Amino acid sequence: MDLEARFRDVLPDVEFCSLRLEDESQEFLYVRDDIVLPVRSSADVGAMVTVVDGGGIGYAATADLTTSGLAKAVEQARAWAAGSRGRTVTDFSKIVMPHPKGSYTTPVRTPWESVSLADKIALLREECARVGGDPRIVQRDVSISWVHRETLYLTNDGGRVEQCFDHIVPSIAVTAHADGQTLSRSLGGRGYCRQGGYEVVQECGLDTVGPELRDEVLELLSAPDCPTGTMDVVLDPDQVILQVHESIGHPLELDRILGDERNYAGRSFVTPDMFGSYRYGSELLNITYDPSRTEEFASYGFDDEGLTATREYLIRDGILERALGGHVSQQRAGVPGVACSRANGWTRPPIDRMANVNLEPGSATLDEMIGRVENGVYMKTNTSWSIDDSRNKFQFGCEWGRRIENGKLTHLVRKPNYRGISATFWRSLAAVGNESTFMVLGTPNCGKGEPSQTARAGHAAPTCLFTNVDVFGGE
Amino acid sequence: MKEKFFELVDRRSKALQKDEVLLANVHQETSDFVRWNGGRIRQCGTVDQAYLGLTLIRGDRTCDSILSLTGDLDVDDARCEKAIAALRERLEVVPSDPFVLYSEEVRSTDRSTPNRLPDRDTVLGDVERAAAGVDFVGSLASGPMRTGFANSLGQRNWEESHSFLLDWSLFHVEDRAVKASYSGFEWDSERFGRIMDSARSQLEIMKREPRTVAPGKYRVYLAPAAVQEFLGTMSWGAFGLRAHRTKQSNLLKLSEGELSLDPRVTLKENTRDSIAPGFQGDGYLKPDEVVLVENGKFKDPLVSPRSAKEFGASVNAGTWESPNSLELQPGGLAPADVLRELGTGLYVNNLWYMNFSDRTACRMTGMTRFATFWVEDGEIVAPVKVMRFDESAYRVLGSELEDLTSESELLVVPDTYGGRSSESHRVPGILLRNFEFTL
16 A cells, blocks of 8 residues: 555545655765765655644654554644644635645756766866865865655645655865965855756856866965955845845744744734735845746745745845745735745754745846946955845855956955845845846755754845945954 | 664674674654744654664774664664665775774663653643743754764763753844753753743833844954853864964964963863763763863863874863863852942853854854843843944953853753754853944
8 A cells, every 4th residue: 555545544634634655765975085984875665644634733753654653643743733733823714725736856957876887986086186285275165965855735625736846056166275365265255056957066066166266265265354344246046046045034934923933933913914015125125936947945835834835036136025935824824925845854853944945136237237336346246145034134155256346356355244234235236147147056054943944045136236335354 | 772773883883894893873862843923833843763884894994874763673783784884885995094083992871761741741731731821932852862872892871861852032023032941851841931921021121112232343242152152162163173283273362372262261061960971973982071161271272083093192082072061160240249349241041053253263253142231320221233243252252351250050951953962051141341233
């Protein structure tokens, strides 16, 4: 008897019951200073059962997928639903849950398994060796993480969704030390993460970018610290995505707005009445939730509450339109959202998580943006991030900076940092790069929730120019 | 669980080929999770999970695998057999690793504590009564946690406990809130009530008109939870031998003698008095304590088996060379005298979301969160709106350190990423002459 038949066999007589099966395999290859560290693989299979009945709600997670294992999980979830009846934040029976049907599969051109382990290791060793050779280099890291995830979502009223994902995160970093300073340069600060097959490894430039990173970090060692002052900043996509993630993505999550996360990940300065009218940024700011870009890290057909994923504007021409909240949160808040209720595996219940949140490209070239700056810094690659629990006062740091003076790029500066306030920072967005500056990136480990869970978020963005920013450097 | 795990390793050990060594680690927990918002339940459920880590070693080649376990010995054994066969194939491909090291000395241990957790309804009932009339937001994690190690050399280690952690906040409006937690092995309704009463008292202060403080330097008292956050971030890559030898440690200037901390600062990895297992994943027993910083000077780094082999040192830590049970020794300031000694300044209960502004200088930024108070002449005057700080560990634990409180608190890290954390900090509060706020 297959899993679906076993689930149908143990279905309880309740208002709503779902089963979410997760079967995830991973492989992690890592070469550090020419040594191949132990190749690590994992296989994780289990299911979560959710029951809604009499207004209450409960879940149970188990790796025992036999009929008796599922029956036990159903009984546990049912007991929680009964125990929580009359004690919950909302009457869950009044929220009509979807019973979706469909499937989704990551398009893969070169399957991960089609390339031998020996060839993958050879590539990593070669790239690691290529960035060595200078005595100031103290560590060289090259790695690839691959995740294959299959999910099956079943509901008591015939819902059935099968999805299959392949995620790849290639990474290379070079760290150097001289004169008391230790600095790193990396491929996007682990921001280069995508869905797809082994082709992603080639597309990201893992086999070409190393020497450039090595040269940059060695140059940075002797560069002056970033100056302090109010000035303009041009941010490359591998910093813009972090800015979007922390100061747009998280504040728009409905569970924060509803207060669910106040004890842990925090709340939001955004309130329900702001949707439809609040000016979040300048007219150049256009933010989408876009699950349709198939190579992006968090594309999917359905979220973990069964909602169909469609592309939506969250912010259009600077005005806030829509939240990042799944079906249950939308019903509770009365605010339009998107299909983004997600769990990071079978052991955790779904919560509101940003998925692909993108800053849409504009019309400026990089040269035009640089040319507009009299006094500023061009920054690349996030290395530090911190923001308050309402997602307002932030401070971010980058690996690489170059001064912009009178419309021209001049010398390198190290340890560039900047700080600001979300609610005003996006209004200082003065230019948005065109398609030529646009990159599809992401964040592999976003933490949130009680119990805690990590999520994969996709972000695509162009280079952007911001004016009058509080900039500073190292000690 | 213990018997099944050891039987599994026995079976697989007997099937190993010549010159192969098997290391196995298991972590199992059955956890009840409840989260509340506004005193009402948002989500609740039970998670029964077990993960088995396998390391197959042949000479100087090694590969790892992690599997979820079903709990059925025969089913799990079949999956292990398949996983080990895959690891064996990989050993044919991977190059030699000069830094493979595992414990060859068989030292078995067994430490289990009985289950004294109350029934679920007792806790839910207590929380519901205590949360009446107040905006209670929080979470409960409760149930057994089991960690085991076994290898094909015959070593067997096991730790089992039944614990709970209730972590919560009481909110007035917006971000004006008070944080509290209660953890242990036995639920005491009266003790929970006292902690809740104390939080309610602080919440009353949060209802006063909040004060906006301009960026600048202030006298500050960091309560133990704030110190925990500060030390937690400072510890990222700070104490490992590899981080020091490769010049990447945030505390490189300390270990190289260029800078020092206040002589009253002594930091230890104190496994003996912690909730963490006393063994690590390669079969080594952890020392009772490792003195990391003594009287303001760097002393011993944390050393993983890999670093021990690479740099010729002795193993005293796990793979990540990161403290799991960090202790800051207390000082001489009586807790009752904190407000008087602070005089005029900020009383900070919690810090939040820290990261580095400059790693070389061990300079970190972060936010105040929850109850931060403006104090004048030793009296709490008003809550303070959230502030961003940017400060170096060399100033906070060095030139600006006025005193440490004479009593420490054991604070359990509430994170449950992948599983419930066994990380904790034992720290006092610290009084600072100057602490810089920037935004």
